Amino acid sequence: MKRAGQVIAVVAIALLIVAPLRLNGYLINLLYTTVLSVALAYGWNIIAGYAGYFSFGQIAFFGLGSYVTALIVVDLHWYWMFAALAGGIAACALAVPLGYVMLRLRGPFFAMGMFGMAQMVRVLVTAIPGTGAGAGLYLPPGSGITDVYYWTLAIALGSIALTIWIDRSAFGLRLQALREDEQVAGTLGVDVTRAKISAFTLSALIPGLLGGGYALFLTFIEPDSAFSSRLDLQAIVMTVLGGLGTVWGPLVGGVFMTQVAEVLWARFPQAYLMIFGGLLVALLIALPRGIVPAISARFGRRRA
């Protein structure tokens, strides 16, 4: 069983690596979107699934990452991957103090606080001179979709590895303990503040790194695309669908939902957000624990 899983993983990764050499433009785009969505879902899963803090504002770090990358590429002419790396570092640099302040709030107060924070980051970032404010910012063309795809694939694989590690480590146990009961976890000797801020920062690093690739992919960014509420909502729906706080939930939910999203976006662009919102509502009632836990319950495995 375990051996079979490893073989599947190796084959899948190999296919993902050679895929761009064989696929046409549309399919590479779809593959990139899928990998991006999966990685974003993994990012959200750490803070919401493992630590139990429902942040509705992680897109702030994605937007910050894309703007930092765009500004560095345009003004300092760095190679874009270094700029995207700087975007990830900027996201972490913001997440540590922000987490220190915001993670004092709990439940809906944290969720709403982060929502407001994302709006503020959006307004403040686009107020920086050189970002073109609402009008947007053009990036120099040059890097192809293939580079962006490999960058995003590496981050997605990294975040899966990170989640596997979290799921098995003492750090993950600390997070799950504070998710179940923060006060009890504290009295049992868990450094609650440190664990929360670490989870929050990891959850910010992933979208922070992804943002730069997205900016290059679009070659033009403006506030609505960088701080895309669509991507934010998608990451949440995918994680909830796949299974919150599970290792494979974001992957299953992400791959499945990206294909659904692709069809919906192509056919009903007007009603897209409505359908996605309705889907989230329906899922919470029909499949509240998500696909992965439902499957492992059926086949009697301890957990996925």
Place this chain on the structure above:
Amino acid sequence: MIVLQLVVNGILLGGVLALSALGFNIIFGVMRVVNLAHGDFLVLAATFCVFLFTSFGINPLVVLPLTIAFGFGAGALVHYGLLRNLPSDVASSEASSLTLTFGLSYFLSGGGLALFGGRFSSVPFLTGAYQVAGVSIPQARLLAFVVAVALSALFALFLRTTAMGRAIRATSQHVEGALGCGVDVDRVRTFAFGLGTAVAMAAGTLMSFLVNLNIQQGVLFTVNAFAVVVIGGLGNYTGAILGAMILGLAESFTSYYLGATLAEAAPYLLFILVLLIWPAGLLAKRTA
């Protein structure tokens, strides 16, 4: 003089914000559910009024009973059909109700966008103004304020004098206690969700001739209602009115002194500051 003018503007806006916050407050009080779709109901009502006015010339005040009735029905349905059916054994029911209303918020704003489009619009209604001691009081704002105050008073009267109002207050204070006294808590919750949504849509009807709105601004009004309730104290209706006045004044001053871009961030900043200054009070209330 400009300061006095800004104060008047802020208070008039605060009246409508207070009405909206009352609806948000009752839902939180009775169910401990933060309704993230609150603002979307509000904006939907406003957009609907603009649509009726521009297409058929119907006065928003005539539409008011209709939006209230529709809001009550829609809200009751959301609780009866959706929130009530959330499985209670999932790790955190608070998180799942929050996520559900988050999805509902996108459902409503996305639906509204598909139906009405995303233009900024308002009802050009009562565009005149009274001049009092050098301060200009726009008629539309004054009217919205008066109607909002009247509706808030009716709301308070309902909570104090009727059996359902008593049941709502009992459920907010102590669910098990209310159950023990024979209150049908499920029914009270359905009613409260209906009432809260009706109030949101009433506030939206008044907003339609106060400010230029776009269907996707629901979030802003959800945050406003949340901030008002947090400033005033959860379940505290007098406090909510005070909170609404503070927020109304803050909006009126920031949009004048800071310019459009930064003023957009101001309500969020105020909201976060308030959350951070009063978290202890909030948590104390929640564990009670």
